[in-house]
Each structure stands twice: as structure tokens, then as C-alpha cells.
Amino acid sequence: MIDEAIVERTLGAALRTGGDFAEVFVEDKRSSSAMYDDGKVEELTSGRDRGAGIRVVVGDTTGFAHTADLSEPGLAAAAEAAAAAARGGGGGERVVSLERRSTEPPNEVEILPETIPKASKVELLGRADSAARAQGSAISQVMARYADSRRRILVANSDGLLAGDDQVKSLFSISCVASGDTGLQTGRESIGATVGFELFDTYDIEELARRAAQRALTKLDAVPAPSGEMPVVIGKGGGGVLFHEACGHGLEADLVNKNASVFAGRVGQQVANPLVTLVDDGTMAKEWGCYAIDDEGRPAQRNTLIENGVLTDYMWDHLRARKEGRESSGNGRRQSYQHLPMVRMTNTFIGNGPDDPDDIVAGTERGVFVAQLGGGQVNTATGDFVFGMTEAYLIEDGKITAPLREGNLIGNGPEVLTRIDALGNDFAMGSPGTCGKDGQGVPVGDGTPTLRVARLTVGGTAA
């Protein structure tokens, strides 16, 4: 992607006015997408983003600059800007000699999307549209989107590290609108993986479209969701969003470090029901949040965060780990070369528990069953978090009954973790997600078996 000697000289330029650490991050990303809406292929889009981000760390201060100019003078200018921003006092020549480290990717990519004719990508969209509309005349609108990306990165730093990765992702989503006497309702499904076009050998696009359509149709009969505290059962797969918000963000070392997390200072303590073992695993083959190396050149790892309810560790990036005199956990990520890395999750999940999922519902007298979750948001300092339910039902006398209108649920992370009182044996990963933090979005995965929270506040309008 770029000559090693140029990278070495750029690091030298970055450290010319002093500095404890310097890093060059080079990215070359090509993406393509196709949008189908309202019965038409609206457009195909091709994108190209290429550039380098350079940071220089002096004490607790980071200087950062980025450039789309990858020539040696372009990189040198960015290095000088980053160095000036970091305000290093000292000086002197530093020679960096790089040593290439290679890390095996979590999985091989079989079919590079760039080798697939555009017509084949477009053809998927029309098939999805037809399958969704065939579910009933009440399906009044269908939007489908295909997207792929190939992101090649190279990271080099003043510790001599030189590493690269080639990250290929494929995504397909479909959203349906159903019209009925009660107005409009929506249903959505998406699949995504760190693979190439072979994604579509694994998944049946028509089946995905039918599921999205059914979600919208089911909700035409939805009643207002209840309001107030009650037991909430979350179906397999989707519950990962709950953990992502309830404790995932609170276990990111940058927030812990600033005392902006309710989980600060709680390593070694029982923070959850002993049923709960929470893992963040960037090495999970093909999953949406996996990679060979993170955006600081560190190999992805499997990190156990909570073991049998006891908090075992936080997630770390280079900067925060260095401050604590420990190793990064491979969680340093950034949206693009235009951003500074920070601590981010990868694929976050809870493994299987002992319970039969049917028994969990049957054992719930009155409550809510959430079949599909939307996104969520957390205030890590207070622990209060919300997540949306895009498909949910009432549970009455241990049975799933009426579909519910959409809404948010709200809870407090540390409280909810101790209120998980049933964990199923039907583990599944959820839908591909984009996690937003501090204005940067990165791809993440999550998963859980069916689980129950004994008490959670449902934000509906009915009594």
C-alpha cells in the first residue's frame, strides 16, 4: 500500500520535536452499494476513501492530523502538523526501524465483491422486493440495500510495529412498510458479515425478505405497549444490544479512566447474576465486528469481561493500556483515517445458560416478550440505558399474545445485570450493528440466548 521506508521516515518526522509515541495509520477503502426503493433500482454508488492519520503522543497530550495525500511530502506535512499539535518540548533525531508482524485473519474471504458483476448485486434487490410483496397486498412499500466494502489498513508506530489487514464486509438489509386501518407499520431485517459475496450462499435473501414483511404485517394488529416495570423476556440473538448498552460501554477503559463509568473500581466484584458470563471477541470468524488487527495494529483477542457474574476486566486500547502499564486488549478502533482511535467493542455476547427458552416464557405470568430489538443508548456515568423494541408481544399467563406498538425500554445497567433471572440454551448472534461513540461509527456484533430480566421499565402508553 505504501513503501516501508517512507513510513519509517514519516515516523521520524513525527518525532522530530520530541514525543513519547508516534503512529501512522494508512487506509484505503473502496465501497459499493445499490439502493432499491419504491419498485426501482434508484442508484448504484461507488466510493473511494484513502488517506493517512498520524498521531504523536507527548505525556498526556495527543496531537493528530490526517491527510488524503499519501506522497512522502504529504505525509511529512501531516506528521509535522501532528507533532506541532502535541507540543513536544524536546528534540533530537529518532530513528524508527519497523518490524513487520503478520496476523492471520479470523477467516478467509472466498469471493471478493469486486469480482462480482454489478448486475448480480442488483439482481438480489429485485428478488427481495418480489418476495416481500408476495407476503400480502398490505405490504405497500419495500426498500432493499446491498453494500460491500474492502478496507485495507496499515499501521506503523515508533515501537517498531508494522502490521496490516484487509477487511472485506458484505451487508444486505430490507425494510417493509405495511398499510392497514390503523396506519403504517414497519418491519426490518439485515444480514452482514466479514466475508465477500459468499454471504449470499449462506443466506436466503427471499427468506430474509419474507421475515421483514411478516414483521410489518404482524404489527398491523399491534396494541399500545404497556407502561411501567414488569418482567421482560428477550428472544435469542437480540439480547446482545441489552448487554452492549447495560454494561459493554461502561467496561471501556477510556470511560472508566475518566471515572465516567458506574463500573469503575469494580473489578473482582460480583456485578451480575452468576448465570452471566460476558465475552468480547474480535476473533469470531466472519462476524460483523471481527478483524485480524485492530486500528492500532494489535491482534484481535477474545476477552472475558464478566465471568459467572464477577467483573474480570475492562477493554483497552493502546493509550489507556500504556498508562496502566499493561497490554492493549485489541479494542483500539476508529471509523476511518480521519479519526483518533478509542476503546470499542467488537463482538459482544453471553453464552448459553441452563434454561429451555419455552420454559422461560411459560414461567412468566405477565410481561413483555421482545422478539427484535432496535438500537440503544447509555449514559455510562449513571448506568441508565434505553433500547428499542421493534417487534414485541405481551406475555399473559405464560403465553405470548398480542403484538405491541414500538417503544423504548429503560433500565439501569448495574441493576439490570443482577435482575437477569433466566438464561436460555438457544444462543444466537444478532443482526449486524453500527456502534456510535463520540461521533464515530464502527461495525459490531452481539449475541445472546433467550433471557429474562425480572423487572425492567417498558415505555409504552397503555396501563
Next chain:
Amino acid sequence: MTDELLAVADRVVGWANDHEQVEVVVVHEHETEVRAYDGEIESLSSAESRGVGIRVIADHRQGFAYAGTLDETVLAETLAEARDNAAFGTPDEFLALAEPDGVAVADLELVDPGLATFSTDRKVDLALDLERAVRSADSRIIGVETAEYADSMSASAVVTNTGIRTAGSETACFVMAYSLAADGDDTQTGFGFSVGKGPDAVDLDRAARDAAERATRLLGATKPSTERLTVVLDPFVTAQLLSIVGGTLTGEAVQKGRSLFAERLGESVASRLLTLVDDPTDPAAFSATETDGEGLASRRNPLIEDGVLGAFLQNTYTGRRAGTASTGSAVRGYSSTPGVGCMALALVPGDKSQAELISGIDNGLLVQGVAGLHSGVNPISGDFSTGAEGLLIRDGELAEPVREVTIASTLQRMLLDVSAVGSDLEWLPMNAAGVSLVVGDVTMSGS
């Protein structure tokens, strides 16, 4: 800067073939961001970025490509990609680029020349001062998670071979603080910010005061029991609500069957107290702009007048399809084709301050912040449910703080249930202005 961008765009448009329409959007932006933490500079970023987006329409089909650079070879490649992509679109007779429509471009002062000479040292000082000001505002402030100064100078140009050729520049400055307050085991957070076209317009003290007050006044918050009550939305919350409502009032949402207001032109869809206008030519608006994403003059578009739905926003495509015309409401970045959206949405204010509005409420909730608008609000069905924090209102006075609650209704009901609009209109760093808003009959879910 704009001459340079126009030259690039002109050159690419000059490569157009006879039977195709070509639109080129070029942007160039400088940004500086300084973050202070614990009395030190945590990070200082300086960035310069350029980008180009090229749209080709040929045989009624559309293709698009973009690149994050203006390198000559990449420009040619990007045009070729857009052209190639157009071959795969479905023919649609309404697809066309904008053409000059005779609407004059407003002359707005969107550049503060003072920013260009504002030194990095002074930016650093602002960030450090902001952190210090938040910390010293109240003894219960135990930390400032983020204290940030940011600015940008951006320029953009849109050129087509259908007669559009516009360019503009703007500057923006921003300070933002996110504070942590504690009392015993209880921790709360609050944000404060101030924005303007240049450094002189930024009110650091106000940002610091808001950040401290929003956090400290929630200390001791508890979870109340569930009930239906009247809510007063703080200006920042109202702006977020308006932004969602604005999204439902576009020709795109209507034509694609995704607007809950689709069949309601001329009908009462809101309280008669509501008059909603999208006016990007208002120079006070943070998002004021002279032209839209297709290079047409931006203009004042009344959407709801005295509660009656009067119009939808259109871009060139949706305007043609509706049999009307663009309302100058194309919104986009260089990496996407133009959508339709509001740019500077505001309610016509009433005559009472927030305190006066509160004094008329026996039992209510002042909503200071909301969480999860993206996950609990469905702008197609109208379902509205969001996490909330704020202060209860009892007998016309602010009472104890509450947390971990949701407020829920539907967008349709909330617009009809508005019982007062405040006088405290303020422009925020988004596409809508804030104002205190009183909405009746909302469900607050707690314990």
C-alpha cells in the same frame, strides 16, 4: 477557496458526453478540535479534507460515485464509475438534475473572517478555560468528561451541465462540555454548549453554566411511578422532536408511502398554536445556507400554519414527480445523492418564558434530556417513546428530579396536544431551532 472548487467542478462537467446530465459536488474543509482534560490538552486534531461526488443521469437512469480526494486521476475514475453505475438504474422519467429556476440567492454572512486569524494557542486556551469554568461552577462537579473547542471552515461548489453553477463558504465555532456531578453515591451528567460563526460569538460561560446546572440539578433524582401528565420540553428536546417531524414532511416520504401525513394537506394536523417554517435563509440559523444540495437557492418554506398542513418539502426529483417544483430542499454530503429534508426548521415562538409556562402547570415534567430517539421513535408509524430525565413540576414550581423514565405518545397526538409554545427560541447546532414546548397527556413510565 471557492474559485478553486468551481474550477475542479467545471473541468469534470466539461467531460460530460452529449446525451448525459452530469452534476459535480466538490467540498473542501479545514477543522480544528481541541479537547482539555484535567487541566491538560488531551488531544489536538487538525484536519483538512476534500471530496467529490459525481452524479450522472443518462436515459432516465441515475448513477453515482464519490471519492475523498480531488486528485486528477481519481476525478476521471470517479466520473467513469458514476457513468458505469447509471447503466444499472431503473429508468424513471422524473430523474433529472436541477435547472436554474429564477429564485434569487439570498446574500447571507456565513463566514466570520476572524476565524482565519484565530490562533491555535487561543483555541487551546478556550478549551482549558471551559474545563476550568465547569469545574469551578459548583463544588459538586467532580469531573468534566469532555471539554472541547472545535471549528471548521468549509467551502463547496455544485456545477452541472444543466446550468447550475454555485459555490459558497461558511465558518463555524463550537464549544461543548459534558460534566460529572456527584453527591454521595449519586452521579449525574450534564452538557452545555455554545455555537456561532466565529470565536467571538461563542459564549463560554453559558456553556459551562449549563453543563454544571444540568448535572447538579439532577442530583438526588429518583424513579417516579407511572402516570399521565403534561410535559414541558426543554428547547434542545423540542429541536430534536421538530427534526423528526420535519422528516415526515418531505415529498420523498409522501411519494414512497412512508409519511404519516401523506394524505393530509390542507387538514389540521396540529394544535392551532403551531406554525412550523423551514427557513435556511434566516441568517440567525446555525444551519443557514444560500443554496441547497443541488445548487438551487434556499428559500423560506412554511409547512404548518396555525396547525394546518400547508406543504411538503421537495428536491428536483420529488418536485417533478409531484408535478410541482423543488422547494430548494435537497440535502446531501458529497458522498451521497441528494435526499429531501428540512434545513432550518423553527416554530413561530409564543410570548411566555419557560418559567411562566411552568407556573401554569399543576402536575407535570420538565424534560431536560432524552435518550434513544433513534430506537424508540418510528417516524413512519408515529410511535414515540424515549428515555427522559428532568424535574417534576408541582403546583407551578419545579420540584424533585427524576431519572430512568420514558415518555411516550405518538407524533400525531403530540402535535395536536401542544398547549403552549414558549418565547425562548434559540438556534442549535442542528437543522432545527429549540423552543420550550408544552405537550399534554403524555405517559411517563417509571416504577
